Amino acid sequence: MRVHLLRAVNVGGARLPMAELRALATNLGAGDVSTYIASGNLMCTPPGGSPEDWAAFDRALERAVEQRFGFFREVVSRSPTDLRDALAAHPFEVLEPKFSHVYFLLQAPDPEAVRAFEDTDWGGDEVRVVGRDLHIRYADGAAGSRITPARVKKLLGHHGTGRNVATVRRLMELSGG
Structure with a gap:
């Protein structure tokens, strides 16, 4: 699965x-x-x-x-195991599940790109790349964030898609994880 x-x-x-x-x-x-x-x-x-x-x-x-x-x-x-591992690796305290996301990248980005991305001023949003997953804690939600799919792809070199931690947890459960 x-x-x-x-x-x-x-x-x-x-x-x-x-x-x-x-x-x-x-x-x-x-x-x-x-x-x-x-x-x-x-x-x-x-x-x-x-x-x-x-x-x-x-x-x-x-x-x-x-x-x-x-x-x-x-x-x-x-895989369901990948989802479980991503949740376990989430580096931020989940204060509000809709503000804590895992952005799943197609591939792990280059370490230099990761350093530059993590050092970028994201206007109060917090980011951390763990393997091929970008973890985000939005200050005020995804809608007004500077973290856009185009910027993620440009700066990290790979496309991806994000889900809040509650959705990730539910997908893990539904898929047998």
């Missing part, structure tokens, strides 16, 4: 019904397909059992979404 996280669906005109996302995953050969809330959280057993197979499934899902809906959305996947 893997958790596949799609960036920025059902916001800003990028409408992706979860029933159709489940159908796309099934058509790509996945089993045990389910979704959680309408924000691009897909749980399934992708075909194949290797990291290369999982990455190929993620790229195929990106292409299928683009072909079917006309917009490209990145997919980042993790």
